[in-house]
Amino acid sequence: MNEFQIIDSVMPDMPPSSTDQLAAARERVFAGTRRPPVRAGRRPWRGTALVAAAVALVVGAVVALVPRPAAEPAAVTPMQKLQAAAAKLAATPEAKGRYWRRDTEQVQRTKNGDAYQVEERAREVLAFGPDREVYGWHEPISSKPYTAEGLEAWRQDGSPRLCPARGCDKNMPAYSSKDLDLALELADGLKPTLTELRHLPTEPTALRARLLKSHNPRVAAERAPWLVGAASRLIDSPATPGTRAAAYLLLANAPGIEVVDDIPGTFGLDGLALQSKEGQIVIDRRTGQLLGRQWLTPDGVAWSAEIVRKAGWSDVRPVPPAKCVRCTTRL
Numbered sequence: 497m498n499e500f501q502i503i504d505s506v507m508p509d510m511p512p513s514s515t516d517q518l519a520a521a522r523e524r525v526f527a528g529t530r531r532p533p534v535r536a537g538r539r540p541w542r543g544t545a546l547v548a549a550a551v552a553l554v555v556g557a558v559v560a561l562v563p564r565p566a567a568e569p570a571a572v573t574p575m576q577k578l579q580a581a582a583a584k585l586a587a588t589p590e591a592k593g594r595y596w597r598r599d600t601e602q603v604q605r606t607k608n609g610d611a612y613q614v615e616e617r618a619r620e621v622l623a624f625g626p627d628r629e630v631y632g633w634h635e636p637i638s639s640k641p642y643t644a645e646g647l648e649a650w651r652q653d654g655s656p657r658l659c660p661a662r663g664c665d666k667n668m669p670a671y672s673s674k675d676l677d678l679a680l681e682l683a684d685g686l687k688p689t690l691t692e693l694r695h696l697p698t699e700p701t702a703l704r705a706r707l708l709k710s711h712n713p714r715v716a717a718e719r720a721p722w723l724v725g726a727a728s729r730l731i732d733s734p735a736t737p738g739t740r741a742a743a744y745l746l747l748a749n750a751p752g753i754e755v756v757d758d759i760p761g762t763f764g765l766d767g768l769a770l771q772s773k774e775g776q777i778v779i780d781r782r783t784g785q786l787l788g789r790q791w792l793t794p795d796g797v798a799w800s801a802e803i804v805r806k807a808g809w810s811d812v813r814p815v816p817p818a819k820c821v822r823c824t825t826r827l
Contacts, residue, residue, distance in 0.1 A: 574755040574756055574757040574768060575748065575755045577755075577757060577768055577781060578744060578745070578748055578755050578768050578770075578779070579745070581744075581768060581779055581780065581781055581782070581783070581784035582741040582742075582744045582745055582784055583741070583784070584782070584783055584784045585737050585740060585741040585744075585783065585784025585785060586698065586737055586738045586741035586742075586784075587737075588737045588783070588784070588785075590736070590737060590808070590809060591808050591809045591810065592809060593808075593809035593810040593811045593812075594625060594626055594809075594810075594811050594813075595623055595624065595625045595809065595810060595811065595812065595813060595814060596623060596624045596734040596808070596809050597621065597622070597623035597624075597631075597806070597807070597808070597809075597810065597812075597814055598621070598622050598623070598732070598804065598806070598807040599619065599620070599621055599804075599805045599806040599807070600619075600620045600621075600788070600802050600803060600804050600805060601617060601618070601619060601620070601637075601802075601803040601805055602616075602617065602618045602619075602620050602634075602800075602801075602802055603615065603616070603617050603763050603800060603801045603802075603803065604616045604799070604800045605642065605799050605800065608639075608641075608650075608658060611646075611649045611650075611653060612641045612643070612645070612646030612647070612649040612650050612653075613641060613642060613643055613646045614639050614640065614641055614642070614646070614658055615639070615640060615641070615642040616636075616638070616639045616660060616661075617636075617637040617638050617639075618634055618635060618636045618637055618660070619634070619635040619637055620632075620633075620634050620635075620673055620675070620802075621633050621634075621635075621673065621814065621816075622673060622675045622676075623814040624680075624690055624734055625813065625814070627826070628690075628826045628827040629824065629825075629826060630676060630679055630824065630825050630826065630827055631814040631816060631823060631824050632672065632673030632675050632676040632823060633670045633671065633672060633673050633816045633817060633820050633823040634670060634671055634672070634673045634674070635662075635669065635670040635817060636659075636660035636661050636662060636664065636670075637661065637662060638661045638662070639658035639659060639660060639661045640658060667819065668819065668821075669817055669818070669819060669820075670816065670817040670819075670820040670823070671820065671821065671823075672820070672821065672822040672823050673823070676822075676823075676825055679827055680693060680733070680827065681729075682707075682725075682726040682729045682730055682733070683707075683710075683711075683716065683722050683723075683725045683726035683729070684712075684715055684716040684717070684722070685710050685711065685712045685715055685716050686707065686710040686711075686726055689827075690734060690827075693733060693734060693735050694734065694735065694736060696730075696735060696736075696739045697739065697742065698736065698738030698739050698741070698742050699742055700742045700743075700745040700746045700749070702742075703727075703739065703742045703743065703746055704723065704746050707723060707726050707727070707730075708723060711723070720750065720751055723746075723750065724747065724750050724752075724753070724772075727743040727746050727747050727750075728747065728777065730743045731743045731744060731747075731777065731786055732786060732804075734809075737784075740786070741784060744770070744779065744784070747770050747777070748770060752772050752773065753770055753771065753772050754770075754771050754772075755768065755769070755770060755771075756768070756769050756771050756776075757769075757781075759771075759776060759778065760798065762790065762797075762798040762801070763788075763790060763798065763801040763803060764803065765778040765787050765788050765790055765801060765803065766778075766787075767779050767780050767781055767787050768780075768781055773792075774791060774792065775789060775790055775791040775792050776789065776790050776792065776798075777789050778790065785804075786804055786807070787803070787804060788801055788802050788803040788804050789801065789802045790802075
């Protein structure tokens with residue numbers, strides 16, 4: 497047996513021993529184990545056994561020193577990330593207040609004629625108060641080209657003022673929100689009161705069963721799309737954090753919806769997404785809060801978005817902009 501070949505085999509990164517090194521090392525090992533001539537009746541292989549034992553100890557020590565490959569951590573799936581985010585949302589305490597208010601920024605990319613593409617932005621507010629008060633208004637912010645080519649074409653056009661934007665219509669700086677017409681309606685045949693909304697289940701299976709009690713096939717769409725529509729509006733409502741978290745998980749298991757991560761943040765929406773053919777519901781990975789929605793073209797390109805800027809309860813009464821007609825109502 498070549499003991500040094502064994503050592504070389506467990507230390508593949510060490511340079512191979514030269515012939516002179518092998519000879520010198522072998523001489524040192526055997527020099528330390530030489531004994532007087534063996535007398536009759538004694539076993540001649542005891543020295544060889546000691547050498548083998550010494551080599552075995554060296555090999556064992558070398559093997560112990562060679563680091564073991566680190567085990568790769570198991571990949572976390574987008575669904576597992578969503579479940580963790582939903583759990584964080586469900587555990588989030590709510591602020592107290594008399595009024596619930598949601599401020600969003602509406603973004604839409606369109607064309608101004610054939611020359612250049614324009615991005616329109618507007619502010620949308622929806623709020624609920626005591627005594628069935630409802631507030632809602634839409635306020636244009638800006639319109640401008642959003643590509644380098646479009647900006648150049650706009651300048652060549654003489655930089656005309658683009659509308660809708662602030663100041664375009666001095667008689668109507670803001671107008672009634674379309675959400676006022678819907679108020680708390682979640683789907684056809686499902687329009688809970690604010691109190692009923694706040695008492696919906698916080699577990700996905702129970703929430704699904706409760707919502708489906710209101711499904712009427714004679715006036716509504718098929719059950720699956722109807723349920724998706726109701727849950728989609730529920731996550732953006734004054735429902736409790738637990739109910740909104742349950743709605744995430746209900747949607748994640750609905751037909752035609754996929755949980756995805758690392759979506760292109762075209763409008764600054766960077767998070768997990770509940771994605772369908774039409775668009776994406778984007779959720780913050782850390783807190784589980786709703787970041788917004790974006791709508792997709794058939795090619796999967798985001799062309800419109802609703803970005804949540806603020807949502808929650810406070811004691812501050814909403815005040816619509818001046819000259820805003822029919823921006824308040826009662827349920």
